Amino acid sequence: MKVTAVIPAAGAGKRMIPRPDTGGVKKQFLEINGKPLLSITVSVFEECQSIDDIIVVAAPDDIEAVRSMLKDFRKVRDIVEGGPERQDSVYNGLKDISKESDDDLVVIHDGARPLVTKEIISKAVTEARVSKAVVVGVPAKDTIKTVSAKNFTLETLDRGSLWLVQTPQVFQLSVIKQAYERAQKINYRATDDSKLVERMGIPVKMITGSYDNIKITTIEDVAIAESILNRRAK
Helix, strand or coil, rough: CHHHEEEEEECCCCCCCCCCCCCCCCHHEEEEEEEHHHHHHHHHHHHHCCCCCEEEECCCHHHHHHHHHCCCCCCCEEECCCCCCHHHHHHHHHHHCCCCCCCCCCEECCCCCCCHHHHHHHHHHHHHHHEEEEEEEEEECCCEEEEECCEEEEEEHHHCCEEEEEEEEEHHHHHHHHHHHHHHHCCCCCHHHHEEEEEECCCCCEEEECCCCCCCCHHHHHHHHHHHHHHHHC
């Protein structure tokens, strides 16, 4: 069984406010404790024994820079050109994978989540060998309400059944490829990969990740990531 990681990193980072010392560079190239964000993410998969190959998806203008950044990572098999949106980018990554067995797995993980651990990745891969579709997440800590278009509360949801979804998400390769192909045919868009699988009626298993496994979205997240990495290094 071959396990390939697809790491989309082609986003423009529109919600990221550049730090004064970055010159407005994209968040994939922002340095966290002296290392580019994307290289920190990829290094976790490089060091994880559950992963065989890595495919990174980058914006067309960034491919050479990403290739240079990751040139010493032996598991990085290809740098693939991304599309207009994340879903297009992941699909391009999936099309770059050659299936060797019906049991092959693909691990999809956001390039902007550098705080994932080898243990989380391995746990998700192990579960996917049984369940075929796995997502990592954490139980919601706060009360969550639905609101109207004018921001009036409509309903308070049962927090006990609510989880915050993260990546990695792990799927049998044939399942996730079929899910993406079906979505592309009708131009269906989803906020995460597992939604496309759920549309086919395939159950998706949720496993517990970590509250540390944040996505770098705003400048405040960079400081949080640095703090977490410093804590782990002690």
